[in-house]
Amino acid sequence: MSALSVAAVVVSHARPDYLKTTISGVTSQSLRPKHIIVVETASDPQSIELTRAAGLQLITPGNLSLGAAVSAALDALPRDFGWVWLLHEDSAPEVGALFALAQAAEISPSVALIGPKLLHWEERSRVQQLGLTATRTGKPFLPVANEYDQGQHDSIADALATSSAGMLVAVEAWERLGGFEDSTPIYAADLELGLRARAAGYRVMIEPSARVYHAGLSMQGERDRSWTGGSRYVARSKAHIHIATTLLPLPAVVALYLAMPLIVLAGIPFHLWSKRPGRILGQLRGWLWAWGSASNRFAARKKTRSFGSLNAARSLLATSKQLRQRRLDALIELPDEPKTNSGIFASNQAWFALAPLILSFSLWPQGGTFFQGLLPISKSWVMVGHRHARPLSVRTVGTHHPRDRHRVRSLNLV
Numbered sequence: 001m002s003a004l005s006v007a008a009v010v011v012s013h014a015r016p017d018y019l020k021t022t023i024s025g026v027t028s029q030s031l032r033p034k035h036i037i038v039v040e041t042a043s044d045p046q047s048i049e050l051t052r053a054a055g056l057q058l059i060t061p062g063n064l065s066l067g068a069a070v071s072a073a074l075d076a077l078p079r080d081f082g083w084v085w086l087l088h089e090d091s092a093p094e095v096g097a098l099f100a101l102a103q104a105a106e107i108s109p110s111v112a113l114i115g116p117k118l119l120h121w122e123e124r125s126r127v128q129q130l131g132l133t134a135t136r137t138g139k140p141f142l143p144v145a146n147e148y149d150q151g152q153h154d155s156i157a158d159a160l161a162t163s164s165a166g167m168l169v170a171v172e173a174w175e176r177l178g179g180f181e182d183s184t185p186i187y188a189a190d191l192e193l194g195l196r197a198r199a200a201g202y203r204v205m206i207e208p209s210a211r212v213y214h215a216g217l218s219m220q221g222e223r224d225r226s227w228t229g230g231s232r233y234v235a236r237s238k239a240h241i242h243i244a245t246t247l248l249p250l251p252a253v254v255a256l257y258l259a260m261p262l263i264v265l266a267g268i269p270f271h272l273w274s275k276r277p278g279r280i281l282g283q284l285r286g287w288l289w290a291w292g293s294a295s296n297r298f299a300a301r302k303k304t305r306s307f308g309s310l311n312a313a314r315s316l317l318a319t320s321k322q323l324r325q326r327r328l329d330a331l332i333e334l335p336d337e338p339k340t341n342s343g344i345f346a347s348n349q350a351w352f353a354l355a356p357l358i359l360s361f362s363l364w365p366q367g368g369t370f371f372q373g374l375l376p377i378s379k380s381w382v383m384v385g386h387r388h389a390r391p392l393s394v395r396t397v398g399t400h401h402p403r404d405r406h407r408v409r410s411l412n413l414v
Contacts, residue, residue, distance in 0.1 A: 004102040005081040006168070008033040009073040011066060012089035013227065014042035016050055018121075018215055019089040023054050026087065031099040034081050039069045047089070063226070066164065066189060067180030074171075084169050090121065090215035091165035100210035101168040104156065112173035112202035113194065115162025116210035117149075125149055128214055131159030131206045132190055133318050138244025140187060140236070141318040141326075154208045160316040161194025161204060166212035173202055177307070183296045186218065186228050187239035192304065195246060198316070199307035233282025234289075241290045245297040246304050247314075253301070257294065260287040 008026050012019050019038075026036055037057040040047045041064050051058040061072040070086060083105065085098060093116070101114050118129040130144035130153050144153055164180070167190075177196045180189040194204050217223050221232050228235040245253050264283045271279045290297060304310075 004031075004083055004105055006031070006033045006083045006085050006098065006102065007035040007037070007074075007077055007081040008085040008087065008098075009070055010036070010038045010087045010089060011069045011073075012038055012040045012042075012044070012047050012051075013223070014040075014044035014047060015089050015217065016044060016046035018092075018217075019047050020050055021092045022087060022089050023050060023056065025092040025094070025097075027054060027056075028095055029093065029098045030096050031102055033085060033098065035077050037073045037077060039064075039073045041069050065180075065182045065227075066186065067182050067184075070179060079171075082171055084171055084174060086164050086167045086169065087212075088165045088214075088217075090217050091118075092121070092213045093166060094211045094213075097166065097210040097212055098168075100207050101166075104205065104207040104210075105168060105170075108203060108205065110201075110203045111205050112170045112197050113162055113204045114168045114210075115159065115204075115206050116166040116212045117153075117206070117208040118163060118165060118212055118214040119149060121213050121215035124213055127153065128216060129163050130208065131157070132161040132163060132194065133159065133316055134191060134243050134247065135318045135323065136247075136314075137240075138242075138247045139240045140191060140243065141322070143318065143322060156208070157206055158316065159194070159204050159206050160198065160313055161191045162206060163214075164190050165214050165216075166210070173197060173200075176200065178303070181300060183293070184300060185235060185238035185242050187235050188242040191239075191243055192246065192300065195243075195310065195313055196304050196307050198313040199304060199310055201308060230285060231278065231282065233278045234285045237279075237282045237286025238289055241286055242297060242300065245290075246301045247310065257290065260290065263287075 010019075010022060010026065023038070026033070035057065037059065038047075038051040040051065040058065040060045041062065043060045043062075048058060048060065057076070059072060059076050061069065064072060070084075074084070083102075085101070087093070097116055101116060104114050105111055115131060117127060120126045120128050125148055127144050127147045127149050129142055133141050133143055135141050143159075147153075177193060177200065180193060184192050197204050218228055219232070225231065229238060241256075244256060248256065264280070264287055267283055268280055271277055
């Protein structure tokens, strides 16, 4: 039996349907955590009742981000443990998950973050995630995603980062690295923590024998947008820019920020052709967000690089072979937003309706409208019916032949 002292922190946000299964998984572990605390950030009555019925410690600190929620849990616990096991309410561990993670921690003293094998909640024979990394341009990338679990990835391996769902992290490393930053985009928080750990000289590894079933509510667009910072397209764009700001050399980062408008414009034809118009708005909002919060991005870059060199981390970035294979599998980076029939605006198809109107702006009527001998009633619609407007009279326009006078008439102000 492992001698590791562990506190389990379950961050919940109004999803009692998933929390019930996760609580059952945590409380039935073969290696019992020393403390189990649930942080209910939405103060959901059903989630609170489930937690109390299980006899677990509960705090309801309000609608906090992930990093603040974990910090609130640690502040509420006595500091008599050396490791923290982070779980979401939609990440249910198998009975031996914590024991497998603890064994890996004891075997490798230099390790600070250990991640499990994440399997799909519904289709449990498929791998959802097995570690995290990024491309050389800073785009989040899953080395293994949506593959059938046949034991082909069951060897322990180093990784750049691991998901916060099921992550086992040393308390000393957590405090030294600063945990999850509240100003960091939610999709970049795991990667940023992994980068800082690598820069500080810690190991980050994956223990495939530790299995956790993960619904991935954030990745499926089933969280509140306040939690993800916008739609999935917007959240992914923010994460890409944030990690790129940290990874790229400073001249390249400055060039990236200056070229963002051109990048957004250049991507419009491709996104329309690939039938993903939502990415246009996602990139646009990501660009505006990056410019508006540039000081925070560069402050995060400075903090990460203050822990040490990122050269070791670069060797764990996605390889060209992995990128080619992902393109062949048609699974570029993360799974796309599920299709819904929620209407033209929710599906971002309104772009197609607005585009012709915008392009034909020069053809819109402007000023008074004339037709042959008819003059406009007023110079603008605002003047029509104005109380100071003079009465109208009809007069006949002079013609060469009296018999034609009834044919041409005009409206004039008296």
